[in-house]
Amino acid sequence: MSSAAKDISPSAPKTARGARTRARILKAAEDTFGTLGYHRAGISDITRAAGVAQGTLYCYFSGKEEILRELVRDMGHKVRAHLAASVIGARDRLQAEELGLRAFLEYVSANPSLYRVLQEAQFVDEAIFREYYEAFGRGYMRMLADATRKGEVRPGNDEIRVWALMGLSNFLGLRFALWDQDHSFDEVVTTISDLFRNGLALDGKEKA
Template identity: 35%
Template sequence: MATDYTELTESNGKHPRTARGLKTKRKLLDAAALEFGEKGFHEASITGITQRAGTALGSFYTYFDSKDELFSALVKELSNMVKERAALALAPKQSAIDAERSVLHTFLEFARDHQEIYRIIDEAEFIDPQSYREHYEHAAQRIEERLAEGAKAGELRSDIGEIEAWAIMGMNVFLGLRYGIWSEEKSAAEIAEIANGILARGITADKGPG
């Protein structure tokens, strides 16, 4: 399970000042993602995190004030990672429908590499409701912006907006759960192509001409 939580949004003023400090903080973040992902927030412990990271207990408090603060930082970081991966998936002059296929493909691969994301984000609903809500609101907003660009280009209906964006996001989230976390029986490319067909053609039967 690959992790790389190096772009943490700093909110407590505890910035690493040396390369060694950056490395230590990265170890703590990587270890925390595994600890929270495997045990859940309540069963996870600061001691367990530092043991996984191979750091002294005091190192934790050099960068974080509490387990809650670290958890909130991870939620924001995971959200940022999803955003960055989606941006990298987009290609210049890509159609609106193809853009959604590329983003879903990338998200499925991300979910398979970072399976801890689902447990951490789900628990955030109760541990850090604001970060939980922001995670989904920001994701839906990005989809809505892409749809708006497609409508402006004449590729999509002009009345598509927020509801459609949330519907697409919901589809992506649960496809990630089914085919990224529960099993990998189909390739990410195949799943994204099938989902893309729903967006492009709907699910009604083609009855042919009159």
């Protein structure tokens, strides 16, 4: 049920009309998955939302799973782009973390469906979920290493740190952007920034 390179997209659209239809289906799937969840969402829910017939979906996708994969890839590109743009003016790594966290929260808030889809992908196709975070992590590690070299960040095990940071953002996004916005993003960013700058302990910077 999950051999490696099994289902290449039945065929890429060859005209602008086809491309438009494919995109409509993808958007409808995003909304439907976001509302109903992947499993509760049926093919017919997606095609109805897209305003096409059932069969049309199979012109562009081999099935539900391939749509999910496509959406996860999409989320990857979009988040990366959004975060990359957001940290452009940062004077150092710590400020980049602040800008990045805020941008992430904003992205989640603006794209709740896509975020839910990503999380749910963990249980539908774990490989693509891991791929997302491993790719994200690689980029993040490079930035931390650079910042350490520049003396902006304490040396440390960056792989572990990166997973900690991704997890932290993940939960903050879930709680404060997706579930309830009972705290401003400012508040969240300030609190986390303080953690990064000073730690949790009242008396740090001595006994390790």
